[in-house]
Amino acid sequence: xxxxxxxxESQIQTMLTEDPSVAEQGISVSRRENTLILSGEVxxxxxxxxxxxxxxxxxxxxxxxxxxAVSRTGEPEDVEEVS
Amino acid sequence: xxxxxxVGDVHMDADVxxxxxxxxxxxxxxxxxxxxxxxxxxxxxxEEAECVAREFADLGVPVITVLGNHDYHSDQVEGVVKVLKxxxxxxxxxxGTVLELPGGRxxxxxxxxxxxxxxxxxxxxxxxxxMKAFVRHTRQTAERFGQAxxxxxxxxxxxxxxxxxxxxxxxxxxPEIYPFLGSYQLGQAIDSAPTALxxxxxxHCGTERGTTPGGVRVRNVAQxxxxxxxxxFQLS
Ligand SMILES: [Fe+2]
Ligand SMILES: [Fe+2]
Numbered sequence: 001x002x003x004x005x006x007x008x009e010s011q012i013q014t015m016l017t018e019d020p021s022v023a024e025q026g027i028s029v030s031r032r033e034n035t036l037i038l039s040g041e042v043x044x045x046x047x048x049x050x051x052x053x054x055x056x057x058x059x060x061x062x063x064x065x066x067x068x069a070v071s072r073t074g075e076p077e078d079v080e081e082v083s
Numbered sequence: 084x085x086x087x088x089x090v091g092d093v094h095m096d097a098d099v100x101x102x103x104x105x106x107x108x109x110x111x112x113x114x115x116x117x118x119x120x121x122x123x124x125x126x127x128x129x130e131e132a133e134c135v136a137r138e139f140a141d142l143g144v145p146v147i148t149v150l151g152n153h154d155y156h157s158d159q160v161e162g163v164v165k166v167l168k169x170x171x172x173x174x175x176x177x178x179g180t181v182l183e184l185p186g187g188r189x190x191x192x193x194x195x196x197x198x199x200x201x202x203x204x205x206x207x208x209x210x211x212x213x214m215k216a217f218v219r220h221t222r223q224t225a226e227r228f229g230q231a232x233x234x235x236x237x238x239x240x241x242x243x244x245x246x247x248x249x250x251x252x253x254x255x256x257x258p259e260i261y262p263f264l265g266s267y268q269l270g271q272a273i274d275s276a277p278t279a280l281x282x283x284x285x286x287h288c289g290t291e292r293g294t295t296p297g298g299v300r301v302r303n304v305a306q307x308x309x310x311x312x313x314x315x316f317q318l319s
Contacts, residue, residue, distance in 0.1 A: 023125045023153065026092075026287025026307055040287065041307035043099045072310045075106040076113070079086065079315045082280050082300055 001061035004036055008062065012036065012055055022051055027068065039067040085186040085239060088113065088144070090313040091120025091284020092305040094153065095134040103138055106312030111143035114315050115184045119172075120284035120304050121151025121195055121245030129162040136170030145182055146172045149193040151245040151285060175243065177227035179235045189318075190237030192276075194228040196246035196269045196283075197221040200262030221266045229272030239318045242273045242281040242299075251293025252303035253286050270295045279318055 002008055013029045016022050024047075027040040038055070042048050048068045055064055088110060093103065110117065119139065124131035132154075139146055154163055164174045173180060175193030182189045199206050199221040208218040232242055247253055247265030256264060264286050273281045274297030281295065284305040291308055293301040304314050 020126060023156070025153075026305075028288065043094060043102055043306075046098060071307050073103050073106055073306070073312045075109065076309075076311045076313060076315055079113075079317050080302075081317045081319065083319050 002059040004031060004034055004062050008059060009036070012059060015054070015058065016051065019054065022054065024051070027051065035063040035065050037065045037067060041069050041071040043071055045070050084317060084319040085116070085184055085189050086114045087116055087118060087189070087241065087280070087316045087318065088313045089118040089120060089282045089302070089304045089316065090306055090309065091245065091282075092122040092151065092287060092307065093119065093135070093138070094122055094125050094306075095138055096125045096131050097134055100134055100137060103312050107139070107142055114144060115186065116144050116182060116189060117142060117146045117313065118191065118241070118243050118282055119146065119148035120243060120282055121149045122153045122284055123148060123151065123167075124154050124163070127154040127156040127159055127163055129159055129166055132163040132166035136166055136172065140170035140172060147175060147180065147191050147193065147243065148172055149175050149243050149245055150195050152195070177224060177231055179231040181235060181237050187238035188236070190235030190240045191243055192228060192231040192235055192240070193243035194224055194231075194269075196228070196244040196248070197224055197266060198246060198263045199266035199268065201250045201265070201267045204261065205267060206262055221268055225266065225268035225272045228269065229275045232272060232276035232278060235276070239279045240277055242276075242278050244269055244281070244283045245285050247283050247286055247289070247301075247303065248273050248281055249293045249295055249301050252283065252289050252291065252301055254290040255288045256286050264289075273297070273299050280316060
């Protein structure tokens with residue numbers, strides 16, 4: 001069982017960037033009481049699911065709330081005028 | 084009048100191939116050129132660069148890019164650049180190019196840039212060799228980038244970087260990490276030329292709009308920030 005403290009939070013943040021299967025720098029990690037909150041955006045539901053599972057398997061016992069969203073990649077509707 | 088499409092941090096890999104393609108189908112009717120603001124890949128491998136090529140080549144408009152920090156991760160920069168160039172994507176690093184478009188001449192100078200921080204809260208070339216090397220890299224890059232910007236002869240000049248030139252567009256990121264997200268020296272380079280627009284990425288949690296001290300509009304086009312496949316800017 002992993003205790004969720006500042007060190008664990010740092011380890012998770014580092015893992016999300018340095019683990020080759022994730023390599024995300026845009027995921028924020030924060031703690032609220034005994035829950036770890038993951039937020040940010042990734043490009044696919046699979047990438048999000050993978051992050052959730054990786055954190056759960058490496059840090060067993062940590063309560064995870066995954067607020068990671070899948071980014072939207074639709075066509076733009078407006079144009080910004082710059083002059 | 085020229086319309087410029089831009090997006091950064093597309094972080095391509097085989098698992099997301101085709102993700103941007105539907106939105107890119109109509110690109111030629113919406114823009115004259117596409118700028119990519121770095122972090123094209125996840126780990127900077129040539130295989131991932133092939134994915135970038137498949138996603139962003141042959142779109143019917145010229146594509147110009149800078150690399151991001153992720154594109155350096157596997158120490159395969161030369162190979163990555165080669166793959167992109169072979170696909171017709173122009174890669175800029177402290178260099179510029181001028182496109183003759185129907186609406187006029189568009190000059191684009193680009194660099195990855197680097198960190199260091201912003202006025203009053205920045206690192207200095209002082210102390211340990213590692214620290215000096217870090218800040219020196221930023222300074223030298225910014226100087227060469229400024230030269231590239233000033234040498235462009237065009238109707239409009241765009242500055243394309245991966246790292247941020249101003250703190251405005253970092254709003255939303257933890258202030259403690261600003262020095263890793265950009266440098267005022269990039270802003271200084273941008274202000275040393277008649278720049279019409281500065282485009283950057285890298286700050287996934289940042290804000291879209293900012294301005295340099297010299298009044299140049301800055302836009303953070305990191306994909307999670309713009310929440311669409313690309314943004315379009317019209318220069319007139
Ligand atoms: Fe990125
Ligand atoms: Fe980046």
